Amino acid sequence: MKPIDAFYLKQEEPIQSCMMALRAIILKQDQNITTQLKYGLPFFCYKDKMFCYLWYHNKYRKPYIGFVEGHRFEETYLLQEKRKRMKIMLINSDEDLPIQNLNHILKQALDLYRNGIIRVKE
Template sequence: MKPAEEYILKQPEPYKSILLHLQILIESSFPNTDLQFKWKIPFYYLDDKPFCYLNPSKKKGYVDVAFWVSAHLTKYNELLISENRKVVKSLRYKSIDDINEEVLLTVLEEAHQLKDKGFYKRN
C-alpha cells in the first residue's frame, strides 16, 4: 500500500470518507495521476508535475483540494478559497454532501488543460 493511501485510511471520520470519495473521483477521471505522499499529505502528480493535493484540516474541520496553478484557473473561481495563501487556491469540503462533483471535475479538468499548456513546473 502506498504511504498516501495508508494516510487516507488512517484518518478519522468524516475526513477518511471525504478523502476516499475525492480519491475515487480524481483517479477515475484522471487515470494517469500518480498519488504520492509529499509534505505529509496526499499529493497527485501528472507527468511528474504537481496536479493537486488533498489536505485534511482537523483543527478547522474540512478537507481542501488545492491547486498550484490557481492564478490561471477561471472556472468556478468564486468557489475557490485562497485564505491568506498567495499561490494556492482550493475547493473546501466539510462533508461528502458538500462535494459538487460537476464543480470539482470542471476545475480539475481546467487544471489538467493548464498542465498541457505548460503552466506547471517540475517539482
C-alpha cells in the first residue's frame, strides 16, 4: 500500500469519506493534477507545483482543504488565520459537500497556474 493511501485509510469516519470525496473532486478538475504525500499530508500539484492540500483542523474539529495561493482570494468562506500565504476552507464532514464553492475556488486556484500567474513546468 502506498503511504498516501494509508493516510486516507487511517482517518476515522466520517473524516475518511469526506477526505476521499475531496480527493476525487480535486483530481477530477484537471488531468495535470497529481497527488503525493508531503509533510505527512496529501498535497495536490498542478504540473509538479503544489496548489492545495488536505488536513484536519484540531481547533474546529473539521477537515479542510488548504490553498497554497489562498492569499489571492477574497471568498468569505476561506480562513487565513495566522498564515501569510495560505487560506483554508473548512468542510463539515457531517453535511453534504459544498460542491459549488469547491468547484469555484478550485477553478480559481487552478487558473492561477493555467494562466501563467504562477509559473509551472511546461
